[in-house]
Amino acid sequence: MKRVLITGATSGIGLGLAKRYSANHQVIACGRNSEVLQQLSKEHGVVAKAFDVTDSDAIASNFAELQPLDLVILNAGGCEYIDNPNQFDGKLFERVMQVNLISIGYCLEHLLPKIKPGGQLCIVSSSSVYLPLPRAEAYGASKAAITYLARTLTATLNDIGVTVVHPGFVETPLTDKNDFPMPCIVSVEQAVSEIEKGLEKRKAEIHFPRRFTYILKLLGLLPFSMWLPIAKRIAS
Incomplete structure (x- = not known):
């Protein structure tokens, strides 16, 4: 039985993955909602750990005694849009970067040493990284940074497989x-199936639904x- x-x-994809993997593996489920x-x-x-991923001290204490892990899925994140870039919201930008990007750095510090040789690291990004999209100045920038981080880790980590996930729109x-x-x-169920299948094949990238993500990749x-003129029409 693997430890995941x-x-x-x-909520969303993370909740679906926790339920799916708990059928055959020992799952350590992390989140803020203690009731869920x-x-x-x-x-x-599942083994439940309730904390906020933006709290580095909470991460350190919750992960200190973990036994070796076979698979780590860093899925926590949020989404806020900048509606008026002429009145750029720096605090919103900071919040999005903190939860989507900086928290991953906190987790990697404590979790990478826990992943077994031959184990896997999965980081959930977004298909928004394929194109600069209106209103996504904060969200898209954070996800683009996540993808760059994941691909760099793919090239530099020894004995650990790294997968980055680029979902399209998922009902969450x-x-x-x-x-x-x-x-x-x-649906969440479709997203979970795509991620599970991709991780089984140890793919470097998982993206779905392909009829959508391939269009974004081509654009x-x-x-x-x-x-640029297409983006401006979308923004207007």
């Missing part, structure tokens, strides 16, 4: 707040001068 640690395990964690522990037998409490069309949106190959 998942952050952001109290208690329910996960009761119904699925985060996307429920979106006030714009979300093409090709998939991302355009010179920025060709993408």
Whole structure:
């Protein structure tokens, strides 16, 4: 039985992954919602750890006594948009960077030494990294940094497989707040299946739904001068 640690395990993709992996593995589920964690522990037998990933001291104390891990999935994150870039919200930018990016650094400090040789690290980013999108100055920048970090770790870590996940739109409490069309949106169950299959194959990148992400990848190959008028039309 493998030992799997998942952050952001109290909602959305993280919750779905915790339930899926708990069927055959020992899962350490991390999140802020203690009630959901208690329910996960009761119904699925996970080891629950309630803390905020932006709190480096809490991470240190919760991860200090961990036994060796086979798989770590860093999934915790948030999403806020900058509606008016002419009135740039520095505090919003800081919040998004703290929860999406800096917290991963805190986790890596304490979790990388816990991953067994031959184990796996999975970092959940976003398909927004393929294109600069309006309103995503904070969110997109944080996810682009995550992808760069993951790919650098892929090239530099010894004895640990690294996977970066680039989901499209997934039906979660985060996307429920979106006030714009979300093409090709998939369910949490579909997202979990794609991630699980990709990790089984030890893929360096997992992206889905492909009919959406391949379009973004192709658009991302355009010179920025060709993408710019499209982005401005979207923003207007």
